[in-house]
Amino acid sequence: MLKRLNHVAIVVPNLDQAVSLYQNVLGAHVSAPQDLPEHGVTVVFIDLPGSKVELVAPLGDASPVATFLARNPQGGMHHLCYEVGDLIDTRDRLLAQGLRVLGDGQPSIGAHGRPVLFLHPKDCAGTLIELEEVRAKPVTLGDLPGSA
Incomplete structure (x- = not known):
């Protein structure tokens, strides 16, 4: 199911300093x-060779990572992103095994322009997991079955 580690995301309080x-x-x-x-x-x-590090900073006060920074003012590791071949199939298999998908359960488009989903950290050994669909042919949300 999992292909490779795409990136490790780190929330930072000051993007310019981190860059x-x-x-x-x-x-x-x-x-x-x-x-x-x-x-x-x-x-x-x-x-990096074979992977990336994503530096993440809040965009506005309503940012979901603003609460992360409130708890962790120095920033820190936020999530791991793994590549999968078929995001909808992977989602359905994980839901059948009792894992929770955050949000409405439907993919959104991530930073790489590909469909992504996040898994609840309480179901994944305390770590927020992002799944990113990577196929030979680029896919848009309209191409995915069960997406609106």
Whole structure:
């Protein structure tokens, strides 16, 4: 079911400082910031061989990661993102095994332009899990069965 680790997401209180650390101190390639208003965050990606690190900052006061920062003012690891081949099939198999999908259970489009879902951390050893669909042919939400 799981293919590979796509990225580790770290919530940061100051995106500019975090970018400077990774780019200027650690010498990593960092993408341009990307606002994701539908998710309430601004993200950048640090490219690593075979994976990425996603730095996540709140986009506005209503951001879901604002509550994370209220509990963890220095920031910290937020979620792991794994690639899957068929997101709807994976979701249905996990639901049948008793795992909970956050939100309305329907995929949304993530930062890579691909469908994503999040699994409840209480069902996943205390870790928020993002599943990202990765297929040979790009897929839009309209292509997925059971999506509106």
